[in-house]
Amino acid sequence: MIIEPDAPGRIAGYGPVAVIDIGSNSVRLVVYERMARSPTPLFNEKVLAGLGEGVATSRRLSDASVDKALSALKRFAALCRQIGVVELSVLATAATREAENGSKFIAKVRDICGCDVTVLTGPAEAYYAALGVVDGFEIPEGVAGDLGGGSLELTNVRGSRIGDGETFPLGGLRLKDDSGGDLKAAKKIARAALENSKVLPHLEGRTFYAIGGTWRSIAKLHMRQTGYPLHVMHGYTLETDRSRDFLKSLYRQPVASIDSIDAVSKQRQPLLAYGGLVLSELVRAGKPARIVISALGLREGFLYSRLPAEEQDKNALIAAARELCFLRSRSPAHSEELIAWTGDAMKALGIDETKEEERLRAASCLLADIGWRAHPDYRGEQSLNIIAHAGFVGVDHPGRAYLGLSVYYRHSGLSDDELGPGLREIVPTRYKERARALAAIFRVAYLVSASMPGVVPRTTLRRTDNELKLVLPPDLIELAGGRLETRLKQLAALVGLESRIVTDG
Structure with missing residues (x-):
């Protein structure tokens, strides 16, 4: 008799689905297996196009960054066709909405991808990033912060409740431009901006959920320096009292002299200091108890928003x-x-x-x-x-x-x-x-x-006085034997009990 397997290598459902996130620093494609409460990426690729570089001063996307982004998008569109994506969503953030030639760029993106492009407002960015935290953590309690190349979004999160978001022009590329590359000036800009935050006063003693590639790089560096044994980014925690000196070290010395800097990709290193000083100023202003890294953000929050309520309610x-x-x-x-x-x-x-x-x-x-x-x-x-x-x-x-x-x-x-x-x-x-x-x-x-x-629903572990009994029905009593008795004895010994296998017949 041939038995057909009931567990394929991939799980059937509505999919594959894909999201392209056109950020101020990176352009990323993530293809997910299907729409689900815990979506599994089939494919993930990013290109650091630097669309937001110089936008603060020129108000335009540079030709070089546009060419790099469009080239990446052509590849991403081809990959989506090759993978068989049934639905593609394209999201664009700070750089494209602020640049004078942003609409022209978006028109080209629309032609390449063959679908509409959603240019997110600052509050919309904040909302979807916070929803990514709701998606990725068990009952989150704190403030979600998404640092991109052009902007920083902050949103209060309590369980599944999301407060009003706010956005600041403190993304790494934007801050570098606004400060003229002077880190002392950048620190003053960040401090002045965050003093006006309406969200940070609600952060004291709670958790700050850090989203974005620059902050993930900082966490990776911290893992390397401390010899942390579990190399998983999502949920990695930095206690603020112990991390202040570490954060300051990111912008008080040349990048090349930072201990274990090779843990961070060379493409990410130029913005590390700006991400470090923004996080340092955020900790100073908000006084969180801890910083927790979220691998989920805008893309996952957007997909989560489209799930039916019964799917969202799943653990x-x-x-x-x-x-x-x-x-x-x-x-x-x-x-x-x-x-x-x-x-x-x-x-x-x-x-x-x-x-x-x-x-x-x-x-x-x-x-x-x-x-x-x-x-x-x-x-x-x-x-x-x-x-x-x-x-x-x-x-x-x-x-x-x-x-x-x-x-x-x-x-x-x-x-x-x-x-x-x-x-x-x-x-x-x-x-x-x-x-x-x-x-x-x-x-x-x-x-x-x-x-x-x-089988196991027909059996019972029962405690009487100082004895743990494994109760088997009469038709299963022949399963009793030396090996099972030894395992039961080991279990009972954990709580200081004797053990015995009995039947309920």
């Missing part, structure tokens, strides 16, 4: 984990069954969970079997690497560590002997303890079910 992390489960697990249905079963098991063990820990446990259940095709000796290591570095959003770095460790321990055993020091540096002890407990539950469940659906 981004769970949606992404469910997709990976569908693509890589032996039985997605079995993974779904584990969510309720492991929750009951945690209660039986007397291990309390916060709402966030319940959410992380659910995601872990969906990811627990994605490494089954790997060699048995390396399933834990490979699963940990995939999960820790996956393109997930809606989860912070300690949460990533929880997810990765729970699956690592499931395959490699409950010991840390072969675990490198990296993730242990960023995972809280509480998360680590719960990841180990969840892994021990997995190790029992998968021996009972052999990864097949319809």
Whole structure:
């Protein structure tokens, strides 16, 4: 009998869909697999065309930057045809809306791309960038700031509520032009502009969500200098009290002399100082508790705005984990069954969970079997690497560590002997303890079910006095054996209990 697979390499849906973002510094194409709560990029390419360079003084897009941008757009349009994009959206920002010849440029873009071009106002830029933060973080609480080549947008964000946005001419290229390349003058311009902000007074003690290529480069540099073990940009956090000197170092010395500057691309280096001083002045004025990097911004916010309400309401992390489960697990249905079963098991063990820990446990259940095709000796290591570095959003770095460790321990055993020091540096002890407990539950469940659906819901982990019992129905009692007894004993030992396999017949 030939069994047809039910998990293709790509997930069907409305797509591929693409967004071209024509910014003041870069022109970027991102093609996404489909319209979804957690969209997966199929293709991503940018060209630093520098459209905004000189616009502040000349009021025109230079011929050289226009030629470079149009050349990139011709390639992007061809790529969209080649990939089979069903819908292309083209967004243009500060440089094109401010330049006198911007409308002429937009007409050429329209001809090349074969679709309308949306020239965003400053408030619209701020709104979609903030919506990208709503899309990418679990209940965000703070201010979203999007720094481009021409402008800075600031917007207050509380959960899914977005306040009125404001825009400032503080993008790297614009600030360089306005200051004549003098960093001291640039700092004065930034400070004067931000003193008029109506959003920053609401930032004190909260989170600043930093969006934009220059700020991502700054975070990458900080990662390199501090030896941070998880090289994932989204959710990377800089505590402001510890980062002030670092930010000042970006504009108080020549770029070439900055420690580990090779971590930043040569194309990005010229604007690093301007991005650093704007962020430094923003921290001074707004007094946030922390700076968190967002890999999602304008493009993702725009796509999120077009999702149906029921899709927007989905949890981004769970949606992404469910997709990976569908693509890589032996039985997605079995993974779904584990969510309720492991929750009951945690209660039986007397291990309390916060709402966030319940959410992380659910995601872990969906990811627990994605490494089954790997060699048995390396399933834990490979699963940990995939999960820790996956393109997930809606989860912070300690949460990533929880997810990765729970699956690592499931395959490699409950010991840390072969675990490198990296993730242990960023995972809280509480998360680590719960990841180990969840892994021990997995190790029992998968021996009972052999990864097949319809089995674990018929079994129960039950605690009585000082004993943890695995209760099997009569027709499954033959699954009991030495290996399962050992796994159950390991699980019970985590909370100081004895163990036994029994039947309810």
